[in-house]
Amino acid sequence: MKRKSWLIALCFASLTVMFAPQSCFAEKLANTIDELVKMYDDTKCWECHTDQHDEWKTSFHSNPINSSLGGIRNFIMIGLAKEWNTPLTKAQILKCLDCHAPVVNFASEKLAVQIAEMIVTANDKKGTPEAEAVTKELAKLNVGCTACHNIKATATAQGLRGKAVHGKIYSASGYGNDEHDTVEAVELKRSIFCMQCHGIYSAPDGEKIQCNTLSGSYQDAYNNLGGTETCQDCHMKDNKHNFPGGHDKEIVAEGLGLNVQITQYRHLPGQVETAKNQKAWVPSAVVTAFVENKAGHRIPDG
Amino acid sequence: MVLDVTAKDSNGNELFKAEKKYFEIGVDTDRDMRYGAWQIKEIIDLTLPPMQTQKEQFLLNFDSDTEEVTIDVKLWYYINGKSGHVVHSVSETLEYEID
Numbered sequence: 001m002k003r004k005s006w007l008i009a010l011c012f013a014s015l016t017v018m019f020a021p022q023s024c025f026a027e028k029l030a031n032t033i034d035e036l037v038k039m040y041d042d043t044k045c046w047e048c049h050t051d052q053h054d055e056w057k058t059s060f061h062s063n064p065i066n067s068s069l070g071g072i073r074n075f076i077m078i079g080l081a082k083e084w085n086t087p088l089t090k091a092q093i094l095k096c097l098d099c100h101a102p103v104v105n106f107a108s109e110k111l112a113v114q115i116a117e118m119i120v121t122a123n124d125k126k127g128t129p130e131a132e133a134v135t136k137e138l139a140k141l142n143v144g145c146t147a148c149h150n151i152k153a154t155a156t157a158q159g160l161r162g163k164a165v166h167g168k169i170y171s172a173s174g175y176g177n178d179e180h181d182t183v184e185a186v187e188l189k190r191s192i193f194c195m196q197c198h199g200i201y202s203a204p205d206g207e208k209i210q211c212n213t214l215s216g217s218y219q220d221a222y223n224n225l226g227g228t229e230t231c232q233d234c235h236m237k238d239n240k241h242n243f244p245g246g247h248d249k250e251i252v253a254e255g256l257g258l259n260v261q262i263t264q265y266r267h268l269p270g271q272v273e274t275a276k277n278q279k280a281w282v283p284s285a286v287v288t289a290f291v292e293n294k295a296g297h298r299i300p301d302g
Numbered sequence: 303m304v305l306d307v308t309a310k311d312s313n314g315n316e317l318f319k320a321e322k323k324y325f326e327i328g329v330d331t332d333r334d335m336r337y338g339a340w341q342i343k344e345i346i347d348l349t350l351p352p353m354q355t356q357k358e359q360f361l362l363n364f365d366s367d368t369e370e371v372t373i374d375v376k377l378w379y380y381i382n383g384k385s386g387h388v389v390h391s392v393s394e395t396l397e398y399e400i401d
Contacts, residue, residue, distance in 0.1 A: 071339060079340045095340065210328060211339035217352065225353035246381050249389075257355070258390035260375045266398065272363045280366035283398035287307050287360040289375055291350060298349040300303050300380070302326065 029108040033137050036111065039166075040103050040146040048179060052145070055241035061143040064100045065119065066135055072096050073123035076116050088116055095209055099197040101141035102151045115141070143197070153185045156192045161185060191218060194231040217297040227296055234296055246300065255299060257292030303350065304378040304386075307360050312370045318362045324350045370397050 030036035046053040056062055065072065075096055080086050090104075090112035097104040097115070104112055118134040125131040153170035154161040164170060167181070174184025187193050199215030202208060218231070234251075235243050244251040266281035275282050293299050303325070309318035326349055327335055328342035336342050350356060364371060372395045380386035 071337075074338055075340050079338060083341075207340075208343060209339050210342040210345070213326070213345055217349075222352040227353050246379070249387065252379050253389050256350075256377060256379070256389050258375070258377045258392065260392040262373055262375075262392075262394045262396070264396045264398070267363055274363070275366040277366040277401070280401040282366055283364045283368040283371070283396075283400065285309070285362045285364075285371070285373060285396060287362065287373060287375060289305055289307070289358045289360075290355050291305060291358065291377065292355040293350040293352045295352055297352055298326070298347065299352075300325065300349060 029106055029111075031108050031111055033111070033115070033140055036103055036107050037140050039106055040144075040151065042144040042146055045145040045149075049145070052241045056144070056243075059241065059243040060245070060247070061243055063139055064143050065097075065138045065141055066122070068096075068100060069119060069123045072100065072119050076120055088113055091204070095201070095203045095207060096211075097141075098203075099201065099211070100143075102143065102147045103141060105151065148188070148193075152193070152196055153188060155196060157185075157187050189230065189232050191215070191230045191232075194235075195219075198231070212302045214297045214301045217301070221298065222296045229296055231296065255293065255295040257290070257294060259290040259292070261288045261290075262286070263288075303380065305358055306376045306378060307362075307373070309362055309364070309371045309373045311368060312372075317364050317368065317371060318360075320360050322358050324348060364398075367400055368398060369400055370395065372396075 028039075030039055060067055076088060076093070080088055080092055086092065090107065090109045093112055093116040094104060097112075101115075104115060107115065115138070118138055122131050122135045122138055149169050149171065150164045150166070152164075154164045165183070168183050169180050170183050170185040170188060172184070172186050172189040174182050176182050195215035195218070198212060199218075200208060200210050200213055218227075235245065246252060262285055264283075264285050267284040269280055269282065270278050272282045272284075303323070305322040305324075307318070307320045308316060310316055327346040328337065329344050329346065330336045330341045331343050333344075362371075362373070372393060374391065374393045376391040377389045378386045379389045
């Protein structure tokens, strides 16, 4: 009782702060996509942080459902429906969307199932106006500003930091400013923050999902052999938000070395069965290629 | 990712071709190869490991009357099964004295 009235007071007190009023409703689950997107409203961030928005927009984080549509559809229609013979529920679809669209954690049971059905429609009716319409809706769900700077920000160190508080903005430094309430979560600049989604996933029920295995290689191979750079060192140079990866020819070229040595010689006569003239020296060469992986993990992944 | 070695004579006829593929094989618990994120439980790792340099060697014996060959070594990166691009390549032409 005491705690409740304190909370209500806090809500009123913080009405003057831009994002804080939403924190009063954080426990409510959304019933429509628009409600859900509004709950974690990135469009506000875009207005002030135009650079981060423009960079992020070019990255795969900005469209992580539609770019993986077929795979997620197969999980629903083949994995759940046929192989597991299990009803489609929020808990099941979160086995993909906890990473592909973390905000779905705040969807109602009904909305989460609806989103899953939209994924099936978008894939199976591709090219129809119906699919076009749902694809547009699904594009609103992404790994955006609030997914990283709030929803997933403290998840790797919850004991220390507690759950992310709705409406607050988490950053590595936590420098305050006049525009919003910023909280320090230094883990944002550590690899473990990215590894939440870039590696083997353990669902709450224990199911292991291997969508990609990159962070396993980062830890067990790269770190193990002495590599110390973080994901952000390589993928967020100057804090840029375009997150270059396999689609960026520049970073791919940086990550791979090729040194080739070709040596020419003549093989002894009579030893190469395919040679026309068994009495002649056989023109030959040895090609030695040294292929170097300069990335922080296996190449390729997945 | 594919390391591709080819040798052609001066007329462009292919005399040699070999490739080394770097990839992951995802398997389910029956050890059947799978693509679905929910099906894969383990991987067999044929990728290029980090912090290391792999050495790949190829022995090329041409025919006894080969005077000239051009050897091309290309490292291809595939973002998916279909679309790939050459990241690095080396080309060298060799001339042989024949008997």
